[in-house]
Amino acid sequence: MLGWSVVFAIVAVVAGLLGFFGLAGIAATIAKILFFVFLVLLVVSFAIRAFRGQSVL
Numbered sequence: 001m002l003g004w005s006v007v008f009a010i011v012a013v014v015a016g017l018l019g020f021f022g023l024a025g026i027a028a029t030i031a032k033i034l035f036f037v038f039l040v041l042l043v044v045s046f047a048i049r050a051f052r053g054q055s056v057l
Contacts, residue, residue: 001041005034 008031016024046056 001034001038005031005038007031008034 008027012024012027015027049056
């Protein structure tokens with residue numbers, strides 16, 4: 001999921017450089033959403049592993 005976030009961020013930068021500002025905005029928004037979903041899932045995963053007594057790192 002973090003990889004897709006990076007891909008959409010790159011698409012946003014390239015689209016912005018080429019003048020496709022609407023597409024750049026949409027791609028940047030998708031990248032932000034995917035990044036925050038990734039962070040939430042990461043924290044939830046760490047919490048579940050910690051409650052089970054497993055190593056989180």
